[in-house]
Amino acid sequence: MKIAIMGAMREEIDPILEVVGSHTRTEHAGNTFYECRYGNHELVIAYSKIGKVFSAITASVMCERFGAEVLLFSGVAGAISKDLKIGDLLMASALCQHDVDITAFGHPFGFIPEGSVMVESDVQLRSLAAEVAVDMGIDLFEGIIATGDQFVASAERKAWIEATFHADALEMEGGSVACVCQNFGIPFFILRAISDSADGDAGIDFDTFLASSAQVSAKFILEMVQRLGR
Numbered sequence: 001m002k003i004a005i006m007g008a009m010r011e012e013i014d015p016i017l018e019v020v021g022s023h024t025r026t027e028h029a030g031n032t033f034y035e036c037r038y039g040n041h042e043l044v045i046a047y048s049k050i051g052k053v054f055s056a057i058t059a060s061v062m063c064e065r066f067g068a069e070v071l072l073f074s075g076v077a078g079a080i081s082k083d084l085k086i087g088d089l090l091m092a093s094a095l096c097q098h099d100v101d102i103t104a105f106g107h108p109f110g111f112i113p114e115g116s117v118m119v120e121s122d123v124q125l126r127s128l129a130a131e132v133a134v135d136m137g138i139d140l141f142e143g144i145i146a147t148g149d150q151f152v153a154s155a156e157r158k159a160w161i162e163a164t165f166h167a168d169a170l171e172m173e174g175g176s177v178a179c180v181c182q183n184f185g186i187p188f189f190i191l192r193a194i195s196d197s198a199d200g201d202a203g204i205d206f207d208t209f210l211a212s213s214a215q216v217s218a219k220f221i222l223e224m225v226q227r228l229g230r
């Protein structure tokens with residue numbers, strides 16, 4: 001199976017590249033794509049750079065040019081739910097774009113005509129993840145992820161996103177990757193380890209916990225890859 005693994009930042013894919021060993025590099029569309037065999041699978045791995053636009057480009061290229069049959073995203077996020085602590089893992093059940101606002105025309109926040117507020121992730125990949133979590137002895141959370149082109153470091157903005165979208169975590173790429181995969185008909189899975197609480201301390205916490213949280217997420221994704229298609 002051809003599996004795409006993507007992150008937004010170098011720190012999110014480095015732990016994966018270290019484990020998969022030797023790989024080739026292809027430069028395309030302003031980005032670098034790493035390919036290798038891993039177990040029974042062909043992998044294409046890349047980090048997109050931050051935000052909805054760059055992540056949409058990378059996800060599209062992985063689907064269209066590299067022929068990805070499934071896409072797994074590994075990264076970090078800010079927590080909304082009080083149950084989520086730094087280092088906890090959350091898989092997205094559905095994703096939305098919290099910064100989309102054409103409410104002036106009577107549409108709800110996050111809605112684009114001919115689209116939907118929420119895009120659901122693949123149910124089979126989620127149930128595979130639930131099995132992996134049990135075997136690894138990890139508490140895996142499941143919930144809604146809200147995406148926007150903003151680093152949220154404000155209790156007020158976070159409360160608004162929670163109230164408007166019932167989101168459990170927020171970040172800057174999942175919603176756009178979900179939208180790309182839905183349109184290409186590629187099953188996708190978005191996993192995030194918590195790096196901060198999206199409040200006043202978010203910037204400091206993010207810098208402190210990026211590497212360790214990214215590692216937690218990457219390790220889990222690699223375990224999923226080994227079990228895919230078994």
Ligand code: SAH
Nearest residue numbers: 008076077078150151152171172173198202
């Ligand atoms: N420190 C980086 C910027 C990081 S932006 C730099 O200076 O280059 C935050 C990244 O982590 C994004 O890719 C986003 O998906 C995720 N993220 C983690 N916490 C977040 C938060 N509180 N708000 C938005 N995105 C967050």
